[in-house]
Amino acid sequence: MEPTIARLVDELLDRATGRDSFDVLAELASPLPVAVICRMLGVPLADEPLFRRWSAQLTRLVDGLTPAGDTSGEAPEWLQGMIEMHRYVNDLIADRRAHPGGEDLISELLAAEDGGDRLSHDELVSTVVLLLVAGHETTVNLIANGVLALVRHRDRLAALRADPGLAPAVVEEVLRYDPPVQLTARVATEDMRVGELVVPERSMVILLLAAAHRDPDANPDPDRFDPHRSEIRHLGFGFGAHFCLGAPLARLEGRIALTRFAQRVQEPGLTADPPPYREHVNLRGPREVPITHAGAIR
Template identity: 50%
Template sequence: MTSPTTTAGPDAASVSSTLAALADPATRPHPYPVLSALRDASPAFDPETGIVVVGRRADCEVVLRNPTVSSDRTGSDIAKVPQQPNLMNLDVPDHTRLRRLAGKAFKPRIIHAWRPRIEAIVRELLTEIATAGGGTVDVVSSFAYPLPVRVICEMLGVPKEDHPVFERWATAIAYTVDPQLVPGRRELDVGAEVEEARAGFIGYFSRLIAERKQDPRDDILSELIAAEESGDQLTERELIIMCILLLVAGHETTANLILNGIQALLRHPEQLALLRDDPSLAEAAVEEVLRYDAPAQMITRIAREPFTVGGVEIEAGSPILVLLAAANRDPEVHRDPEIFDITREDTGHLGFAAGAHFCLGSVLARLEGAIALRAFAESFVDPVLDTGTLHYRPHVAVRGPDRMDVAFAEIRLATAVAGDDTAADGTPGEAHTHGR
């Protein structure tokens, strides 16, 4: 920004302290008052970090659709740890080329063909919950986290026995996308866990790619290997980095979509009843969760050239914090933005960002989210959120709980998942009952 005096926002010190409040893990359960304050103040400049904050929906779109705004944070203080040069942090023309090739494997037709398998995995998980007994389940570890990992691992052709190690590696790497919002020690040493995860993925995918090249199968990895445009194909290194990105980008985000959805439905029982009575609302429920409680709360960019947003000039080189979750509750766009309403008409959100980097996995995330929320509404009888157990991961950008217990009277497998009214163990017409 040219100077803080050109902004209409609050004084600079309050922007710094509000950003510090956002970064504070204590804010994780209730970030929205802080996000609203930042949105109302934006575009705003933080003199302590040099970060320009944008939070109004229109301003976020201007930033995200500006081709001179870069996703390459190499060398910027806004990146906590060094990033790998993957699709998400490349710019034109490298990004355009990789995106075209990867897009061939992520066509909606290819993704929707996985619906029966995703439904089967949801059924497996519900069966495991029911047979574990107890009448209470941590939906983080038993439902929302295993689902996206099993799905993407199967899509990439990773055998089941290796899924747990993949989950651990993906969780370790997910942390590296968190931005540095307060001045201080940058974590340039990525840590043993991240190094182990990256090395593990590279070794694993090198072997898997070699196998698939010899023996193509009906999976996304084979599609990625075969993807070709004008004689151009992904190199082996690009394939490996793409596989890692798919696992990391699609894992915690999708889990949090499911968890934020379950939590919002349990806190708004009338909305849960709407979904239970009309399961065709599942897709709309997913859109409302992506708006109301976005799993990817913010993303970062770097201005390569000066440009104007919200009447304020941004200097070349400025790091930009794009508050997607604040934009999704912009009162200029949504009526009663703080209200969770799966039947709202003023839909639309920036939950998958916008512009060239719009989420590659959005079709898959929406499909998994709708199947999972519908199954939850139909299968959990008398569910109750145990707010005492609700606990959040420290991550600020991809935000979500690491513990969330739900008590229930019984698990009844939903028609959407089972295809008939069977209990979780497959017993026709009989449900598992557990006292609370």
Template identity: 70%
Template sequence: MATDNQTSGFHLVGKLLDPAARADPYPIYAEFRTLGPVWIKEMSTLVVANYRDCETLLRDPRLSAERDRFFQVDQAADPYPPDAPSSIRRPWFLSLDPPDHTRLRRLVSSAFTARTVARMEDSIAQLIEEYLDRAADRETFDVLSGLAYPLPVTVICRMLGVPQADERFFHRWSAQLTRQLDGFSNRYDGSGDTPQWVHGEVELHRYVNELVADRRRSPRRDDLISELLAAQDGGDVLSHDELVSTIVLLLVAGHETTVNLIANGVLALLRHPGQLAALRADPGKASAVVEEILRYDPPVQLTARVAGEDLRAGRATVPAGGLVILLLAAAHRDPEANPDPDRFDPAREQVRHLGFGFGSHFCLGAPLARLQGRLALAAFVRRVREPELIADPPPYREHLNLRGVSELLIAHAG
């Protein structure tokens, strides 16, 4: 007979948080789906794991993206030094609700256009070739450190117009700030010990402040910062702090997610040699492979909202102020949304996923992530012959939400 703890889902949270589950959390997600939307009283949290409810709730205006309302961040425990740039305390627009989110997204999207992304294709392809050239003569190759990790941060740095000599700093800062996006990071607790990510965030904001000031003095025509400076909507423009905060967001949010997209894609192909061979025979299948990866093993495993008022989801009731966790990776494997969901099949007729979110918060960087994933996977299967995983499963980082490998070592024939 099931106990209250088992039917509440609280025991599944413990299983999911266990680092031993990182390599394969999907059986735990399946258990969550059997419960339906479930209110976990020990956490004052609703957990949703089926596709239909996740999709519905992502576009429900009663749910707020301003999660600090739930966490009730103590302003007295502010970890930043007094001389930190004011931009560091401005929330990212992905954590805002309308009308603030609507305004900022409209301004940013006017600069971060499909044309801006498309003009990067040749340079992205060239970067990938350079990374794979370095691996060609090695008996072993770490796909993560040699391709998946450096590519996205280098791409966004070059889009922004960061001097190439400074790109190495962005690699370090992005790694430090990733924990903020994880959703289960160790937030500052006022203990007096400053987390490492605070130092990285302060350094990054100082650098971007200087970069923006330089662009104001000497605007260019070929970089994203200049286009963001020029962006306007009905006379409205981004303030200095809004611009700096947005640039930091583009770097951090766009980096780790794309790293995981590429690494998860390579891992899935290595585990399914038939699909690898099919992509090698027809590089035009790369887009379909990317979409299936976004469903099958997504870079972002979950997202969270706060209930702005009392609401119901399935048989569960969520009080105003309650946290709502949407297990996107679980929803993707809901058989009602995707038949035979545990099978990796880029040729499936329809791929339903929420890998870039849904509704008003749909990821602005989706076209860039898809482009990098498509080019990287097609080049990998073309250039790397007879690749074999050295460790399966490979080691994983501790991140729960931005779940990804810490190393993806392969042996290959060049």
């Protein structure tokens, strides 16, 4: 995917940097992950705007905290989006089944077997929808939070511009310092003790990943954004059996987007600091990141 992602990032930056100021969220961070996942799934270009709309509608759902108290009787927007998207993916899979042999992910999932066991149609639909739902807003926030950290720390921005080899460390440090996913949950399978706290079997535990990242015993001087630290310890993609399936893709998108931003956008400055944030609890990211700049390098 690397050349495809690099081309997409450059096209988005070409368009955005034609003006003296632009919104990094609307013009780079948000369109990139949808475009990438659509290319992976082999969604026709003309249908990409549909996916963009659905992922915007699903943002509340992904946060895990849907607004309560809606008594209008109408299906909420996210549910409409979810239904439309399931229908679309259903048809897409039927089409791939009728025309096998493609190189997109759906065709490969159709061909995949595990010990003679194939994914059922419904499992395939759910899997494809999950890829978009789990992978969109999280990656948007990685890029947006990363741009914010770099613009606020000019020396780090300059270091990345001078040495693109620093990109993997920059991405890991963003995942630690300002993680797109702030918390996750588990159910205790047995009585256990965490420090002073007794956790009874079958109770739910909310794990504040973002707070663990700022534990000075885990990361010395944790409030400093420093990609050069000797070890970057984080749980930004979770841990164990449910470790993020999309981590390699998210890392790749983050590395390319942040490196190209550093290399191409001259003297970026925030017009609002802090920018406005989404009203989310778990997924942390700004609603917009308006910046000014002093020109672009092609």
